[in-house]
Amino acid sequence: MPSLPTEIDAGRERLVALAMAMVEERGGQGLTMPELALRAGIPAAHIARYFATREDLLEAIAEAWFRPKVAAMEDVVASDLPPRRKMYEFFARRFRMACESLRADPVTFRLYMQLGEEHFEQVRSYIDLADHYLGTIIAEAMDEGHFAGLDIDTSISLVNQMLMPYCNFNILEMIIDKVSEEKLARIVDAVFDGLSGQDRGAAGVTGLRAA
């Protein structure tokens, strides 16, 4: 019977790994607590020692899936790179991981995307964390004079929109042949050299006559 926190943690890790294997074999619907207990070789009642509910288990799966992406974000934010390089690496490292996962096993990748859509509250906290880190990079860029006239929240939103193909992995599969790290770099440079709060003529005039 597990008693020390480390034993509980080790047990949770093992069950998460088994649960992820089940998801990859049968999809998210095939993941039930009794089946997981059977697979783990423990009495069904013991699962509750590790995960009180199926939602807790799904949260732990999401955490495991996002863990290397969160580590990549934290490494980038803690680095001594200039803001422009930070923003590139911030998106490029996660984009590379997602492309590798998708290319290695499209079916499993699709399953995790589907699991995320069905349990969006677990994904939400990851998105909020990514926005928080992106905000720190944007604040550093602002200190250098970038994004004049924009507040941090609007900048976060605009940067996420301009880089959507590189951070919204739900749509990665339909555009995988058109995205590249080279294009990502061109867009990050455009963000730094072109994005500000000033209207420079795009929306200046109503109607279809030149001013």
Next chain:
Amino acid sequence: MPSLPTEIDAGRERLVALAMAMVEERGGQGLTMPELALRAGIPAAHIARYFATREDLLEAIAEAWFRPKVAAMEDVVASDLPPRRKMYEFFARRFRMACESLRADPVTFRLYMQLGEEHFEQVRSYIDLADHYLGTIIAEAMDEGHFAGLDIDTSISLVNQMLMPYCNFNILEMIIDKVSEEKLARIVDAVFDGLSGQDRGAAGVTGLRAA
């Protein structure tokens, strides 16, 4: 019995309108040729005078759905606006139509998106046409010195990626609260003032140390 081309055209238009009403009531699967004939009050065999196959009918439905969007693109491209304003209007007018459709009736909007995914070859020709028109705007911008070092095809791809939330209507529903014409204008200005083929530092160094 229809004989003149205009009678055939009028008959086709009427059947397309009826078919779209059926799609809106029951989804794409509910649209069959015998049901359409019944609804139109004509013998089932007569449908073939207007549409040889269900695919022909779906193509006509896609054409009808895209028609106002194509007209908007053609108006913008033919206008005497400067390229920056053209690109804004090119995206803004279709974005506005899509937002209005989605807000007016999310279920129907979703049905058309689904119909498009199931019959992508019909959507493909619309996307190719949009890329063609975007290419003419980009060529005009290049004449003014924008997008230095990029070829037209790469520029089309990069602009579509930076404006994905405003032209990929499949994902509009999940981001409708975050997109706006104001943000679209800021991104188009960033495209014109920030996008070029030159590496300005985003991807310049490998690893997490500053150069």
